[in-house]
Amino acid sequence: SQELEQSPQSLIVQEGKNLTINCTSSKTLYGLYWYKQKYGEGLIFLMMLQKGGEEKSHEKITAKLDEKKQQSSLHITASQPSHAGIYLCGAVFTVPSGGYQKVTFGTGTKLQVIP
Amino acid sequence: SAVISQKPSRDICQRGTSLTIQCQVDSQVTMMFWYRQQPGQSLTLIATANQGSEATYESGFVIDKFPISRPNLTFSTLTVSNMSPEDSSIYLCSVGTGQPFSGANVLTFGAGSRLTVL
Numbered sequence: 001s002q003e004l005e006q007s008p009q010s011l012i013v014q015e016g017k018n019l020t021i022n023c024t025s026s027k028t029l030y031g032l033y034w035y036k037q038k039y040g041e042g043l044i045f046l047m048m049l050q051k052g053g054e055e056k057s058h059e060k061i062t063a064k065l066d067e068k069k070q071q072s073s074l075h076i077t078a079s080q081p082s083h084a085g086i087y088l089c090g091a092v093f094t095v096p097s098g099g100y101q102k103v104t105f106g107t108g109t110k111l112q113v114i115p
Numbered sequence: 116s117a118v119i120s121q122k123p124s125r126d127i128c129q130r131g132t133s134l135t136i137q138c139q140v141d142s143q144v145t146m147m148f149w150y151r152q153q154p155g156q157s158l159t160l161i162a163t164a165n166q167g168s169e170a171t172y173e174s175g176f177v178i179d180k181f182p183i184s185r186p187n188l189t190f191s192t193l194t195v196s197n198m199s200p201e202d203s204s205i206y207l208c209s210v211g212t213g214q215p216f217s218g219a220n221v222l223t224f225g226a227g228s229r230l231t232v233l
Contacts, residue, residue, distance in 0.1 A: 031216040035224075040124070042207060042226035043158075045116070050216040088157065090222075096215035099146045102173070103222065105157040 003027070004091050006106035013079050014114050021074045021109045023089035029069045033090040033103065043088065046074070079113045086110050117142050117210050119225035127231045133196045136228045138208035143188035149181070152205040152227070161206075164191045198232045205229050 005024045013019050023032070031050040035043040047056045049065035049072060056063050060077045076083055090103040118141040128134050138147060149161040161181055162172040170183040184192045195202050205227040215222070 033222060040226060042119075042121075043209075043224040045221050045223065048216060048221065090158075092215065099211060099214065100163055100171075101211060101215040101222070102160055103148075103158075105159075107157050 003093070003104055004089065004106040006087075006089060006109050008109060009107065010110040010112075012112045012114060015080060016078055019076050019079055019111070021087050021089075021111075023072045023074070023091075023106050025070045025091055025093075027070070027093060029065075030092045030095055032065055032072050032092070034063050034072070034074050035088045035090060037086040037088060037108070046087075076111075079111075081113045081115055084111055084113045116221045116223045117144060117212060119208060119210065119223060121208060121225035121228050123228055124226065125229040125231075127233060128198050129233055130199055132198055133194055134198065134230060135192050135194045136206050136208075138191045138193070138225055140189045140210055142212070144210040144212060145188070146211065147185065147191045148209045148211075148222075149183065149191075149193045150207045150209060150224075152207065154203065158207065161193070195230065198230075200232045203230055203232045 003026050007022050033048050034046040037043050047063040052067040052069045054065045062075045065072045087109045089106040092101050120139045122137045147164045150158040151161050152158045160173050161176045162170045164170045164183045164185040166185050166188050180196055182194045207224050207227040209224040211222045
């Protein structure tokens with residue numbers, strides 16, 4: 001099974017609706033990234049979380065990391081068409097050393113927002 | 116955070132040929148990372164390129180297939196050698212500045228190079 005599972009795989013929501021994407025790990029994380037991927041634009045950094053229970057917000061997006069550091073959620077409030085894209089969580093399982101970090105990415109959640 | 120330029124953005128290649136992807140960063144960075152994203156799949160780390168030393172490859176990836184150069188602190192290349200259709204993927208380089216998860220450090224990605232092998 002995958003080390004990192006994302007759900008749902010895809011999501012279609014009406015503009016203005018709230019939504020949540022989950023990222024679940026089979027083992028304790030050292031830290032976690034959330035990225036958004038749009039065609040031709042690479043990965044756009046959203047948040048990084050490292051402490052158990054941590055929560056961060058930017059504009060209408062909130063990301064949380066649970067106390068056990070095995071699950072994270074990304075919540076979008078009042079979704080807009082500009083939120084459409086593929087959302088990826090990326091986990092670091094081992095303590096980074098000398099700048100090296102291996103990020104294991106989830107399978108991604110494709111979000112469509114219907115105007 | 117760093118700004119990364121990747122070339123080419125896309126290419127169509129013939130089976131058996133090799134292609135070199137370039138990654139240019141607007142600031143000096145110690146480590147550069149190369150990822151592969153196969154169609155419909157997530158990203159997988161290929162190798163880490165540290166300036167002045169041999170690249171470190173992840174399990175399942177070998178230097179003969181994916182040779183990497185890192186001539187200075189702002190530039191790296193990844194070559195995909197002897198390509199087959201299974202190599203059709205998006206290849207992305209990324210850099211992180213400073214200690215991961217410390218302060219404002221962010222792992223930044225280039226826009227990717229989309230390769231199609233016929």
